[in-house]
Amino acid sequence: MKKIRLQNGMDTPAVIMGCMRLNQLSPAEGAQLIAEAYSMGVNLFDHADIYGKEHGCEEAFARAFALSGLRRQDVLLQSKCGIRPCGYDFSAAHIIRRTEESLKALKTDYLDLLLLHRPDTLMEPEETAEALLSLKKSGKVRAFGVSNHNALQIELLQRALGGERLQVNQMQLSLAHTPLIDHGMAVNMDTPQSVGRAGGCLEYCRLENIRLQAWSPLQKGFFGGVFLNDPAYGPLNEKLAEVASAHGVGPAAAAIAWICRHPAGVGAVLGTTNVQHFKEAAAGGEIELTREEWYGLYRAAGNNIP
Numbered sequence: 001m002k003k004i005r006l007q008n009g010m011d012t013p014a015v016i017m018g019c020m021r022l023n024q025l026s027p028a029e030g031a032q033l034i035a036e037a038y039s040m041g042v043n044l045f046d047h048a049d050i051y052g053k054e055h056g057c058e059e060a061f062a063r064a065f066a067l068s069g070l071r072r073q074d075v076l077l078q079s080k081c082g083i084r085p086c087g088y089d090f091s092a093a094h095i096i097r098r099t100e101e102s103l104k105a106l107k108t109d110y111l112d113l114l115l116l117h118r119p120d121t122l123m124e125p126e127e128t129a130e131a132l133l134s135l136k137k138s139g140k141v142r143a144f145g146v147s148n149h150n151a152l153q154i155e156l157l158q159r160a161l162g163g164e165r166l167q168v169n170q171m172q173l174s175l176a177h178t179p180l181i182d183h184g185m186a187v188n189m190d191t192p193q194s195v196g197r198a199g200g201c202l203e204y205c206r207l208e209n210i211r212l213q214a215w216s217p218l219q220k221g222f223f224g225g226v227f228l229n230d231p232a233y234g235p236l237n238e239k240l241a242e243v244a245s246a247h248g249v250g251p252a253a254a255a256i257a258w259i260c261r262h263p264a265g266v267g268a269v270l271g272t273t274n275v276q277h278f279k280e281a282a283a284g285g286e287i288e289l290t291r292e293e294w295y296g297l298y299r300a301a302g303n304n305i306p
Contacts, residue, residue: 001013001014001015001040001041001285002014004211004266006143006168007165007167008167010112012076012211012267013044013267014260014267014286015041015256015267015268015270015281015282015284016046016078016213016267016269016270017033017037017042017046017269017278018046018215018269018270018271019045019046019051019271020048020271021051021052021271021273022057022064022273023052023060024273025060025273027063027066027067029064029273030060030063030067031065031066031067031068031069032275033273033275034061035068035069036278037282038068038070038075040279040283042282042285043075044076044077044078044267045076045078046078046080046170046269047061047077047078047106048079048080048083049079049081049083049102050083050117055102055105058105058106061106062105066107072108076112077111077113078111078113078115079099079102079106079111079113080114080115080116081094081095081098081099081102081116081117082098082116082117082120083118088118088121090128091128091131092128092130092131096131096134096135099111099114099135099140100140109140110139110141111141112142112143113141113143113167113168114132114141115144115145115146115147115170116128116144116146116147116149116157117147117148119146119150119153125156125160128157129161132144132164136164143167144161144166144167145167145168145169146166146168146170147169147170147171147213148170148172150199151201151203151204154205154210155204158208166208167211168210168212169201169211170212171198171212171214172215172219172222173215173259173266174217174218174219174220174227174255175227175240175258175297175298176219176221176227176301177220178298178301178303180202181298182194182197183197184202184203185303185304185306186304186306191304205264206263206264211264211265211267212264212265212267213269214266214267214268215271216271217259217269217270218255227255228240228251228252235300235302236297236300236302237251238300239296239297240254240255243257243297247287249287250281252280253280253281253282254289254297255297256268256281256282256284256285257284257285257287257288257289258284258289258294260285261289268284270282
């Protein structure tokens, strides 16, 4: 499994196990999935306080992990907070309380990464930064990142954090959802693709050495289902089959490899709870697509290359 090194020296895998649906499995089934992922080099597990409602998936992970045969020091645990029923909340009290609840649910003393889940327009940067720095000082969180943030939203928080550098930004990205890339591919053209929807996030994160994590890497739209074998994506699936065959993997692996090929250092968050599906897709983190294959898939997905 290819590794992606963060600014702080932490090595993370090109494929990340997403735990959003882990509470749908029994502890034994969850343990098998965790162990299989780890055997492939996937040692980073992605959580959020709202997954499974009120830390439900974090609790399910803790029960499964206890049966997996792995030790806490063998893995990296990442969680997110900031989403509330009313909207978003980056207040110090909320961040600290939800982080401590996540630690309790996961049965761990610390998180390797804590991400702020979606931008809180009511954020007071200095207050948010103070909460994060206090979590770091207490040893409860090793490093921080954000999710679904644009460049200036990241910069606003980073300025308040000073020398504590944000490590990752988790964004939606798949072959069927490419706003991060599209605008930069069609700069100054009078086409829908030239409209910037990501706020320069891709280029900013590369400049600041903030690694991207791609959620829903096999999905179309906003939780619209997978594009694999979807007749609406016929040309894309044909090209995926061709590329997959050339590398001796399945189409899901080719789709993941497309994400991991980008030099921004993008990790793919796989949320399937099916062990076989996970193994098939995660194989994409071990292969390198050629430039021709990458652009060929991007074009087959319906994108214009001027």
